[in-house]
Amino acid sequence: MIKNNSKFNVVIIGSGFSGLTAADMCAGHNLSILLMDENIHLGGQLLRKIPDNLGEPPDQKNDPIKKTGFSFIEKVKEKQITLMNKTVLLGVYEDNTLLCEYDRKKTLSIKYDVLLFATGARERFLPFKGWTLPGVYSTGMLQVLIKSSGLLPAQKTLMAGSGLFLYAAAYEYIKNKGKLLGIMELSPFFNKIKFLPQVIHQYPKFIEGAKYLSKIIRSRVPVKYRRQVIEARGENSLQEVVVGKVDQNGELISGSEKTYQTESLVVGFGFVPNIEAPQMAGCRLEYSQEKGGWTVVVNDWMETTVENILAAGEITGIGGAHKSLNEGKIAAYRILEKFRLEDTDRLAPVLKKLQKERQHHLSFVKCFNSLYKIKSRTILGIPDDTIICRCESIDMKSIKEAIQLGCNSPNGLKMSTRCAMGPCQGRTCAPVIYDLLQVLCQKDPKEIGLFSVRPPFKPVSIHALNHPYKSESPKGL
Numbered sequence: 001m002i003k004n005n006s007k008f009n010v011v012i013i014g015s016g017f018s019g020l021t022a023a024d025m026c027a028g029h030n031l032s033i034l035l036m037d038e039n040i041h042l043g044g045q046l047l048r049k050i051p052d053n054l055g056e057p058p059d060q061k062n063d064p065i066k067k068t069g070f071s072f073i074e075k076v077k078e079k080q081i082t083l084m085n086k087t088v089l090l091g092v093y094e095d096n097t098l099l100c101e102y103d104r105k106k107t108l109s110i111k112y113d114v115l116l117f118a119t120g121a122r123e124r125f126l127p128f129k130g131w132t133l134p135g136v137y138s139t140g141m142l143q144v145l146i147k148s149s150g151l152l153p154a155q156k157t158l159m160a161g162s163g164l165f166l167y168a169a170a171y172e173y174i175k176n177k178g179k180l181l182g183i184m185e186l187s188p189f190f191n192k193i194k195f196l197p198q199v200i201h202q203y204p205k206f207i208e209g210a211k212y213l214s215k216i217i218r219s220r221v222p223v224k225y226r227r228q229v230i231e232a233r234g235e236n237s238l239q240e241v242v243v244g245k246v247d248q249n250g251e252l253i254s255g256s257e258k259t260y261q262t263e264s265l266v267v268g269f270g271f272v273p274n275i276e277a278p279q280m281a282g283c284r285l286e287y288s289q290e291k292g293g294w295t296v297v298v299n300d301w302m303e304t305t306v307e308n309i310l311a312a313g314e315i316t317g318i319g320g321a322h323k324s325l326n327e328g329k330i331a332a333y334r335i336l337e338k339f340r341l342e343d344t345d346r347l348a349p350v351l352k353k354l355q356k357e358r359q360h361h362l363s364f365v366k367c368f369n370s371l372y373k374i375k376s377r378t379i380l381g382i383p384d385d386t387i388i389c390r391c392e393s394i395d396m397k398s399i400k401e402a403i404q405l406g407c408n409s410p411n412g413l414k415m416s417t418r419c420a421m422g423p424c425q426g427r428t429c430a431p432v433i434y435d436l437l438q439v440l441c442q443k444d445p446k447e448i449g450l451f452s453v454r455p456p457f458k459p460v461s462i463h464a465l466n467h468p469y470k471s472e473s474p475k476g477l
């Protein structure tokens, strides 16, 4: 049973690899632990289980990391951990208090001694004309459709974007009997060659990449490099996609346009960390292109700059499941040590090994994120009539005009144009706007800064605001 204002020794926000690992390791030491996630399931972005009645079962057996992840879910369910799915963190306050919404129906406050942010990442976008048309999907959305509902967006699709996840999504689509018309990769083929030495030293990632590529090659899917979506067209939904070639500076080559007839387009440009909650908690953030943008600053123990708040996983740098798992373990050891449940001397060699592993993951992170940076010319080339903020329908022209008038900060742009003020609170457009400000104002991201965050930093229902939470058992939801 959990009551409003309940206090826990450890509260973990996010049940992806990092949160699950930390929860599992902290359990069994007489600590009260709450593991919270806004999703209806445990496992974060990667561990989505296809319902038994739909499609093929997830290939857990052939995928060691997923197998590990699903086994963590089973273990966590068995342990003395309070599990709260469908619970969104809306605000973080100074007196170790969190404001949450439960099941879109109720709000509750929770207190913690130690807090671990394991809030993961979300997708990065590069807007183009028509990206708001029905029929245009993100790679993450494609995965959710396949994994949670056993559905494909259409029997035929085109994919475009950059980064490794594009290939993971292509693999899932083909495996589920979709016909892929082609992959339009923004980055050059040479990137893959540059990447090879790094991947060879990351055996599991090498095997994973080889699995995706071999499926794509065997399915004879054409992969074109230095290609950018210029426009998605259609009356009420997608009918055709215009793709063009870009030069080595990322600028569109005129006359290179080609039109593809398709009912569906899937786009993905990698991920950005979910930093809003740590930002609100006052944790120091840093901009690092090599780590995937704005990330939470942590020390070797995954401690943030705020006492008793730790961070692990994608929010400290986009690097994939192995890195998240490793950081979840380090954070757990640090938490146990804080409660004097682990002996510092005994832990020293274990932590040394984990930290060495972490450095190995970070070297991959740096190489990977640098190679898939979107070039300034590509960002500058976004046409004026392209929607940038989908919620408020703010186009590129309005953003440029506001910047010319002197609104050269995220908050200035927000006040003058309403961008990032809609229901998504800038979750989609904020990273695009940071990139735009960087290239249009020619300023360092640190100088530009971030949108300010206030509670609730995620949408909350009026109903929930009217109904404070009363005791009930959320375990096993």
Ligand SMILES: Cc1cc2nc3c(=O)[nH]c(=O)nc-3n(C[C@H](O)[C@H](O)[C@H](O)COP(=O)(O)OP(=O)(O)OC[C@H]3O[C@@H](n4cnc5c(N)ncnc54)[C@H](O)[C@@H]3O)c2cc1C
Residues within 6 Å of the ligand: 013, 014, 015, 016, 017, 018, 019, 036, 037, 038, 039, 043, 044, 045, 046, 087, 088, 089, 090, 118, 119, 120, 121, 122, 123, 139, 140, 141, 143, 168, 271, 274, 277, 312, 313, 314, 315, 319, 320, 321, 322, 324, 458
């Ligand atoms: C859409 C998407 C799809 C992905 N698919 C793959 C894939 O197929 N293969 C792969 O290798 N990697 C994939 N990744 C990358 C994947 O996130 C990492 O590999 C790894 O699993 C990250 O683990 P994590 O614990 O850091 O975060 P995540 O797994 O992202 O977990 C973070 C969790 O925090 C929760 N959360 C965030 N904010 C709040 C809040 N305010 N309140 C409550 N809960 C919150 C989220 O619901 C989420 O469950 C995907 C990432 C995304 C964004």
